[in-house]
Amino acid sequence: MFITQVGNGGDGPPYYGMYSLDEACINTKEFNKNSNNFLREDFPLKEYWVWENETRWTDELKKKRKCVYYGNFILGTDGCAQYWTLIITGSQRGQVWMLADVGAQPCAPSLSFWDWYEYWLDGGSDWWREFKY
Template sequence: MSLFDIFKKNNPVSYQEIITQYQEFFEANKSLPLGYYGLIPYGEDTKSPFHVAPYDRALPVDFPFEAAFVWDELNDEQLIEEKMGVVQCGSIPIAREGCGIYWILITTGKHAGEVWLVTESGLTPIQEKMDLQTWKENQLKSNNTFWYPAVANWGPIQNAFFLTHAAKQMAAREVEVFGVSSSMCQSCLDYLSKCAVKYQKEYFVTDPEGTRIFGTDGNIETIGHDQSL
């Protein structure tokens, strides 16, 4: 039995205590680049698309997943909606990577205290019993890319998960000016930057963060929505 298991067995922690621990973690680490778009403060106005029910209803319910689950592989639309809908039970969003990718902290059930990754394609633990501190160390050590191998085999071909992102699909169609509904992830930003250099043409992409100009020299300029081109 690991120290993590012994601690949980001898010191059962309520979901309220886990939330308090996260609030303390947030205050101590909010200036660090944890997740491409940083840490998410705990609160009703900072939910992810997966967390729509009031916290007082969703958090006391045990987290319903025991292992990784890829709903993109299901053929039943109703079952997909059901699986995506119960992510909010016993978890809170703590960081955002872009392209509909979030880190969640599990607050109830067998995996309480662990950090998992949830996406529009599925969800997964990245490392066994990964707590907040271990997640932080992994993020900082890898520049927020340590989780890439965990989703590399989702889909019919290697890295299909990343290839399906809207920004990459538009670039593959040789569209140079377009908009996407979700903030772009680091993988998409890197991809478009490399395309701009390789093909020596600029890309203008608008997402919820603003309009990004990918220059032929590899630089990315971001213009906020309160500014004009």
């Protein structure tokens, strides 16, 4: 409701601010040119994945990579092909993830949209403070 009824872009956790609803729709659709049902398809990940590190691309991995932008709504960008997204389908529904050209990762700890936004309002910016490498 915040995105559609209260906020319509502006300042926010993404470095370049939150996309307006129009910008978010355009960018979300751009990443999903090959699917008409991308908002209904389940987001395929349950944990972070750095696909840049894959050495052997099976058909299963290729399909999984193609579907990474399914089931999520782009909130804004930090630049350099890094996009903040709200997952809207699948097991991660309601969580905020960073999707980049090299991989995808949820916040650590996992954060809902409101927790993510409120953390930023309180001055927070370490989105992976609990991530264990």
